[in-house]
Amino acid sequence: MLTIKILGPGCANCKRLEEIARKAASDMNVAAEFVKVTDYNDILAYGVISTPGLVINEKLVSSGRIPTTATMTNWLADALKAS
Amino acid sequence: MEVVSFFANIVQGGLGNLAAYLAAHVILCLLPAFYIAGAMTALIPKETVTRFLGRNTRQIVSYPAASLAGGLLAVCSCTIVPLFAGIYKKGAGIGPAITFLFFAPAANILALVYTGSVIGVDLAFARFFLSLAFGVGIGLIMALLFRSEDAARDMATNQMFAAQSIKGMSRAALVFLLVWVALLLFGTLKLDILTGSYRNVNLPVAGAQEFQALLDRLVPVDASKGEEGVSVQGAILILLLAAIGLTSWRGFERIHDGFGTWTRAAIALTVLTLLVAALNLQATAAGLRVGFSGKFFGVLLALAALFQIGRAYLTEDELRDWLWESWRFVKQIFPLLLLGVFLVGVIRVLIRPQWIEALAGSNSVLGNLTGVAFGVFMYFPTLVEVPIAKMFLSLGMHRGPLLAYLMADPELSLQSILILCAIIGKLKTWTYVGWVALFSTMAGFIYGAWVDGMNLGFVVLSFALFLTVLALALWLASQRNQPEQAGQAKSS
Numbered sequence: 093m094l095t096i097k098i099l100g101p102g103c104a105n106c107k108r109l110e111e112i113a114r115k116a117a118s119d120m121n122v123a124a125e126f127v128k129v130t131d132y133n134d135i136l137a138y139g140v141i142s143t144p145g146l147v148i149n150e151k152l153v154s155s156g157r158i159p160t161t162a163t164m165t166n167w168l169a170d171a172l173k174a175s
Numbered sequence: 176m177e178v179v180s181f182f183a184n185i186v187q188g189g190l191g192n193l194a195a196y197l198a199a200h201v202i203l204c205l206l207p208a209f210y211i212a213g214a215m216t217a218l219i220p221k222e223t224v225t226r227f228l229g230r231n232t233r234q235i236v237s238y239p240a241a242s243l244a245g246g247l248l249a250v251c252s253c254t255i256v257p258l259f260a261g262i263y264k265k266g267a268g269i270g271p272a273i274t275f276l277f278f279a280p281a282a283n284i285l286a287l288v289y290t291g292s293v294i295g296v297d298l299a300f301a302r303f304f305l306s307l308a309f310g311v312g313i314g315l316i317m318a319l320l321f322r323s324e325d326a327a328r329d330m331a332t333n334q335m336f337a338a339q340s341i342k343g344m345s346r347a348a349l350v351f352l353l354v355w356v357a358l359l360l361f362g363t364l365k366l367d368i369l370t371g372s373y374r375n376v377n378l379p380v381a382g383a384q385e386f387q388a389l390l391d392r393l394v395p396v397d398a399s400k401g402e403e404g405v406s407v408q409g410a411i412l413i414l415l416l417a418a419i420g421l422t423s424w425r426g427f428e429r430i431h432d433g434f435g436t437w438t439r440a441a442i443a444l445t446v447l448t449l450l451v452a453a454l455n456l457q458a459t460a461a462g463l464r465v466g467f468s469g470k471f472f473g474v475l476l477a478l479a480a481l482f483q484i485g486r487a488y489l490t491e492d493e494l495r496d497w498l499w500e501s502w503r504f505v506k507q508i509f510p511l512l513l514l515g516v517f518l519v520g521v522i523r524v525l526i527r528p529q530w531i532e533a534l535a536g537s538n539s540v541l542g543n544l545t546g547v548a549f550g551v552f553m554y555f556p557t558l559v560e561v562p563i564a565k566m567f568l569s570l571g572m573h574r575g576p577l578l579a580y581l582m583a584d585p586e587l588s589l590q591s592i593l594i595l596c597a598i599i600g601k602l603k604t605w606t607y608v609g610w611v612a613l614f615s616t617m618a619g620f621i622y623g624a625w626v627d628g629m630n631l632g633f634v635v636l637s638f639a640l641f642l643t644v645l646a647l648a649l650w651l652a653s654q655r656n657q658p659e660q661a662g663q664a665k666s667s
Contacts, residue, residue: 104503112431132260132598141262157217157496160431 094124094171099135099145099155102128106144109158113146116164122172149175185521191394192520193513196562197416198409202452203362203474204292206445208285209508211355213501215247215284218348218493228262228271238311241271245278245310260598269599270318273607276595277310280585285508289561290581292363294568301578301622309582309614312645316610319649321603347488354480361473362453369473372455372466380462383407387458407463408456415448427502430495438498449474508558515559519566531570538575538623543616546576550583551612560584575623582615617641 096113100106110126117124129135129147138147142156148171159167227240241262263272280286282303291299361369387407396404405413422444426437453474455466485494535542550560564581568574587608595604621641625634 104507108431136260158431158499160433160492160495 094122094168094175095127095149096124097127097129097145097147097150099129099138099140099147100143101130101132103143105158109144109146112158112161112164113168116161116168119161120165120168122168124168185524188524189517189520192523192562193517194394194405194409194413196516197413198405202412202416202448203470204288204359205285206449207355207359207362208288209504210497210501211352211359212283212285212504213499214348214352214355214497216500216504217496218352219247219344228275234270234315237268237271238274238314241274241314242278242282242307242310245275246282246284263598268318269321269603270314272314273317274310274314277313277586277611278306281306281310281582285504285558286561286585288359288363289558290564293561293565294577298574298578298581301618302581305578305582305618305622308642309618312642313607313610313614315649316645317603317607320606345493347484348493351481351484351489354477354484358449358474358477358481361470361477362449366469369469370455372468373472374467376465376467377459377461378463378465383458383463384460386410406456407458408451408454411456412448412452415444415451419444419448423502423505427498430499430502434495446478449478512558512562516562519562523566523570526566526570528570531567531572535567535572535576538573538620538627540616540620542573542576543579543619543623546572546578546580546619547583547612547615550580550615551587551608553584573623574626575619577619578622579615579619582618583611586611586615 094117096117098106098110098113100109106128110128113124114126129138135143135145138145138152140152140155144158145155146153146159146167148167151171153167228237228244232240244262259272259276262275263269287299287303290302390405390407390410394405419441422437422441426435426439426441429435430438450471453468453471455464455468457464457466489497534545560581564577567580568577592604592608595607621634621638625631
């Protein structure tokens with residue numbers, strides 16, 4: 093079970109990031125809980141200045157850009173291995 | 176019948192304005208500008224700039240860095256607000272954060288290029304320099320006014336700025352960006368060496384002249400009213416633009432699943448459109464005369480260089496991020512811009528030039544205040560302020576109040592004021608609003624005086640005097656504050 097957090101105020105990039113993460117998770121048949129973090133204080137707590145940020149199991153994975161579906165799949169696999 | 180023809184007139188005004196804009200201003204100016212904005216967002220690591228904004232950085236570095244950050248990093252409010260909140264909350268101090276907030280919407284690359292192309296290079300430069308001076312000025316004032324509060328905030332947060340990794344921009348990305356800027360300059364500069372044709376080729380296209388006559392009937396040319404008309408070349412370009420829009424929708428929207436045929440088609444069409452736009456096309460009795468201008472060769476050269484850099488030196492991730500960010504800007508800004516331009520065309524039919532003439536026809540304090548008030552209370556999406564300004568200009572507004580309006584409109588809107596309130600509180604927000612209004616009026620007045628033929632030396636002198644008085648006042652205030660600060664530091 094992964095917890096995936098999308099950091100961002102809800103702009104187009106955040107939505108796209110979430111879309112890609114959801115697709116990757118469902119392609120891999122991974123159970124994941126998605127959390128949207130929209131409050132600036134909470135976002136900054138992860139040390140993110142440029143949104144969208146991606147946090148998997150409380151670990152900041154990327155910020156300021158959107159990964160490809162393939163990269164996202166790798167990240168999810170890494171997180172699964174680590175947990 | 177009256178009513179029908181009245182509405183037909185209005186709609187024709189709107190559509191005509193739209194067509195003229197698409198044909199004349201979009202291709203060689205906005206198309207590269209969108210790609211440049213995308214490249215800036217995707218390829219410049221934000222940390223390279225924001226790490227200069229920490230509290231320990233000296234003011235002489237942090238304020239220019241803040242405006243640089245505004246000009247380079249932020250194009251839409253979607254980027255500005257998180258960055259502003261980040262800069263402010265992480266201890267940069269309110270000064271540089273405000274400078275950033277002021278400068279970003281007024282003088283980012285899209286706004287400047289578009290202003291230069293539609294209204295005039297002089298106004299674009301005025302917008303840039305006055306935004307720079309006033310952004311730093313207002314930042315300093317805000318920092319001073321709210322000094323004690325600012326110092327009371329947690330100093331520890333400053334570590335975040337110091338701890339940011341120093342990740343430089345790759346050299347290839349920098350060159351890529353610069354070549355795009357070169358392409359933009361080749362395409363938009365009005366120099367004889369660029370606009371003149373070196374070789375003409377006549378294409379026997381039957382009916383080219385009839386087509387031009389038809390276009391002139393549909394979209395009348397009237398220079399006195401600022402109506403530009405559409406040429407045969409313009410019509411071709413509008414079709415190509417539509418094709419780019421369509422292929423981009425298929426090719427860039429799903430770019431995170433990989434580059435596809437549609438992606439390549441969109442890129443190829445963009446290249447083709449830029450090249451066609453750089454030609455001199457003229458409908459003649461014999462057909463179509465194609466003139467290969469200096470502009471054409473410049474654009475061709477730049478495109479070839481971009482292709483080479485993109486293929487050999489940029490990673491696939493960089494290219495994807497760049498295309499995605501550019502497309503996102505287009506998707507976000509362009510539809511609103513089209514709607515705005517259409518509505519401006521409609522409104523122009525309705526407004527009497529006398530009204531504008533009476534309110535802001537001359538460079539008076541009242542005229543400048545009117546410009547600012549209009550800017551504050553009306554909210555227009557990014558860039559739409561430019562065609563609106565163009566409309567006012569053609570209806571007889573003086574360039575001074577026009578600049579005042581252009582300075583105030585992007586900075587202040589109900590929306591941005593509300594967001595600001597949420598981040599920095601009501602008192603600071605309204606203080607900021609007051610200063611922006613004051614500075615915008617000043618900017619318009621000074622620029623208007625210069626346009627009216629006031630001696631340049633005198634203008635510079637009065638501007639310098641104004642800044643000196645301001646600096647002196649700030650210095651005096653900070654001197655008075657210093658002992659207080661020291662006292663506070665000891666007691667805490």
